[in-house]
Amino acid sequence: MSLSKKIFITSSVLLAVVLIFWGIYSLSFSNKTDEATPKDPNTTAVDPKNTAPSNAQIQQISEEAILAPFIDTKNFTIKYYAKENGRIYQIDFDGKHKKTISDIDLPGLVDSRWSPDGTKVISKFLRGNAIQHSYYNFIAKKNNPLGDKLSNIVWQSDNKIFYTYYDTKTQQHTLNISNPDGSDWVKITSLPHGNISIAQIPRTGLVSFWNTPNAFFETDFKSTLVIGGENKPIFKEKFGADYLWNNGGTSALISHSDQKSGSQIQLATINGKGGEYKNLDIATFVSKCAWSKDNKTIYYALPDTMPANMILPNDYQDKKFNTKDSFWKFNTITGEKSKLIGADKMLIDIDATKLFLNADESMLFFVNRTDDKLYRIDL
DSSP: OOHHHHHHHHHHHHHHHHHHHHHHHHHHHHHHHHHHHHOOGGOOOTTTTTOOOOTEEEEEOOOOOOEEEEEETTTTTTEEEHHHHHHHHEEETTTOOOEEEOOOTTTTTEEEETTSSSSSSHHHEEEOOOOOOOEEEEETTTTEEESSEEEEEEESSSEEEEEEEEEETTEEEEEOOOTTTTTTOOOOEEEEEEEEEEETTSSSEEEEEEEETTTTSBOOOOETTTTTTOOOEEEEEEETOEEEOOOOOOOOEEESSSSSSOEEEEEEEEETTTTTEEEEEOOOOOOGGOOOTTTSSEEEEEESSSOOTOOHHHHHHHTTTOOOOEEEEEEEEOOOOOEOOOOGOEEEEEEOOEEEEOOOOEEEEEEEEEEEEEEEEEE
């Protein structure tokens, strides 16, 4: 073999060895570089219009500020009034397929209450310095003004309403039941004043009522037969109390101030007769709660902190501050508690109210008091 041929072969072998080692070195260096430079978990692209937290448990459903959301569990839709102009819209549970129910502006609209079947509504308007109510039937397309003597109106059924009435001649307040247009009214009982809340006790022939929550006064929680009769006390001796019956009428949530003009709020339960008071050690309002169909589980929004020196629930009701909430699930029988989503997971501050569930309780809806928009949490 010639000398030049030997040199060529030797050089080729050496070059191949060098290339192999260079490849091994490059691959090893690349891997070490990747390991030495951890990926930033915060570099994921985020749509600035999307207000849902990174774990996607919560979604903004409405584009605009709303009033009076109503869930149609059969058709998987939600109706609501636009707060800006009073127009009525319908959307699905994802906030899509928006449909206009009414494009008529309703100036002065304060709130509305839907009948249980969603075919009728009673709306509350501010006209000058007076509050007036109006009834509308979507099927008959008929409107009936109810005037300014009726107040605190709630639905008893699809075809009946409870309300308080002030008689200017006798200067007496009464609790009444009537058709939604105000006809065929019947007095249920006399009242000491008109500042009350009303709720039928589910699965009974009783209606409950109590004075509007005020931390300076004890709340007198009573019931009476819908057909009228003697008023029976259910519970009292708590200041600023508010109530929420479960779906079976067997238990009620009560939120109340820790003392007269107190600065702390407490959540508790009582049975249907007002006994078995149990403090749940949860500092929230019943307006931030929703009962499960099992009549023992509650879903609630929990304020992380509240401003010092506030009178509760007065200052919260008067919107002197907003809370920053986390969301929880609680078994009122066993005391088992689980966090659904923490305030630290939110991209915006949530002050939840008007909580309600869909039919299979896989979704929790609420209105955020900071922007009055509708949101959803997947459970």
